[in-house]
Amino acid sequence: MRYILSCLLVITCLLKSWGQQHNTSQTYVVPTDPQVQAKLATWQDLKFGLFMHWGTYSQWGIVESWSICPEDEGWTQRKGPYAADYNTYKKAYENIRTEFNPVQFNPEKWVAAAKTAGMKYMVFTTKHHDGFAMFDTKESDYKITDSKSAFAANPRSNITKEVFNAFRKENFLIGTYFSKPDWHNENYWWPYFPPKDRNVNYDPAKYPERWQKFKNFTYNQISELMTGYGPVDILWLDGGWVRPKNTIDSSVDWQKAITYEQDVDMARIAKMAREKQPGLIVVDRTVAGEFENYTTPEHTVPDKPLNHPWETCMTMGDSWSYVPNDTYKTTNQLIQLLVKIVSRGGNFLLNIGPSPKGDWAPEAYSRLAQIGDWMQINGEGIYNSRAVAPYEFKNIYYTRSKDQNTIYAFYLSDKEQVNLPATLEIPLPNITQVKKVSLLGQPEKLKWQYQGKSLRVQLSGKLQNKADLKQAATFKIEY
Missing domain, CATH: 3.20.20.80 (Glycosidases)
Structure with missing residues (x-):
């Protein structure tokens, strides 16, 4: 990272x-x-x-x-x-x-x-x-x-x-x-x-x-x-x-x-x-x-x-x-x-x-x-988005939707293909609850927990090495 x-x-x-x-x-x-x-x-x-x-x-x-x-x-x-x-x-x-x-x-x-x-x-x-x-x-x-x-x-x-x-x-x-x-x-x-x-x-x-x-x-x-x-x-x-x-x-x-x-x-x-x-x-x-x-x-x-x-x-x-x-x-x-x-x-x-x-x-x-x-x-x-704190955490960068009910967390990769970890921590210090988490472009349902102002996402082996995840993976977080 x-x-x-x-x-x-x-x-x-x-x-x-x-x-x-x-x-x-x-x-x-x-x-x-x-x-x-x-x-x-x-x-x-x-x-x-x-x-x-x-x-x-x-x-x-x-x-x-x-x-x-x-x-x-x-x-x-x-x-x-x-x-x-x-x-x-x-x-x-x-x-x-x-x-x-x-x-x-x-x-x-x-x-x-x-x-x-x-x-x-x-x-x-x-x-x-x-x-x-x-x-x-x-x-x-x-x-x-x-x-x-x-x-x-x-x-x-x-x-x-x-x-x-x-x-x-x-x-x-x-x-x-x-x-x-x-x-x-x-x-x-x-x-x-x-x-x-x-x-x-x-x-x-x-x-x-x-x-x-x-x-x-x-x-x-x-x-x-x-x-x-x-x-x-x-x-x-x-x-x-x-x-x-x-x-x-x-x-x-x-x-x-x-x-x-x-x-x-x-x-x-x-x-x-x-x-x-x-x-x-x-x-x-x-x-x-x-x-x-x-x-x-x-x-x-x-x-x-x-x-x-x-x-x-x-x-x-x-x-x-x-x-x-x-x-x-x-x-x-x-x-x-x-x-x-x-x-x-x-x-x-x-x-x-x-x-x-x-x-x-x-x-x-x-x-x-x-x-x-x-x-x-x-x-x-990207489009119609706004800046949202904490803006970045390690290799994760944030935006939010104009209606303020969705945050996007971009996981940047150092290679063309994104290799996700088995567990990903996404700090979210300014919201009280999370309703839904998904990975854009991927139909697989994610397992996640929101606790202590941090979102923990569990990622399957299939998603960790997904060939069509390139440059940056985007997590959509609805709250």
Whole structure:
């Protein structure tokens, strides 16, 4: 059992050490709009979503956007024949669009796989920090539908619209990822000055007209996404260094480097977006306040439940975007992460990076199919669930139903097949009596006793080595 917990701890620690980190905001403001409250409640019940980082960077199989950021960090390192000179590299990077031609793009295939896995919502990168739009923006020609882009002549070239439509047809909630910083836009990285880091490269207070142009550009692009792409449920804003200076948390290392005021007027943006998309969930990541309707711990799982809506976003492989021969987490690791996140009351947004050809790696489809097999049996303890004390005990993780009369105890395994002990102790300190105990997916009647705030379940030899018990076994406890 210690192996299982150690495994989860190692996964979390490794993920914490990888790439750019986004600290969870400490102050949560409850939305006052009843439609937003209702949408948040719906979203919280879904528990499992799909994230996709996809852009021209996938053509080179490199980290998304960050290689054009002039910071000396591990994830920003330039590689390849243009790496020696920054300006040459950036020009070559921005020319990737002439090569990026994902002719295998078939979002319906992704929808089918995600639905099979039990995913219920999705978030797609419409524009990352590099400024390349995966939608038909009128604000820039640096986009997938421009004639200079190799994919522009394809009838499905407006990739964001195609992705949203395909997932919406299968009743997924739709989330649009949008980067607030734009390293291609002349009013964010003004060509007059060289960029120094991820931040705006001039003082907006000194050049207010230029900054206003950038604010209008940002507002207009988000307005396009809220207008021409059907019903949208989540506006997922990244690039938390674009923020009012008075919101900077000096205890967070990356926020210490924010020199200038970078207020894009979120009140104006949110007002417009919700007029077009009533009830829209706005996620202004890491900027605590009324426009961060849920928080997004990245590559981490909180040790305890949080007192507000939250979502762990994490990669299925080692990278957010496509890289050749990526290493994918095992099905066991992914299901254990899902269980642990949900036991804390959170949602799990799992990222898969499509290839430059427009498809996922075979491993991604395989993992989703196996997760789906498990969810078919055990999903009732995941969806519509709530956190319940004691949250975990050794390798057992708990959830409860919304109606508060059922607890689910997930027994995690260190191997694909679950080998149950002859006797299993399940602490239940906060209930007075147990009415019924069953093992999801198994018809055999269980023998059990509830005494001294602990449930003791006797398991037959047949159940202990049941071949179809995989990843985690779920005990349904009605009380």
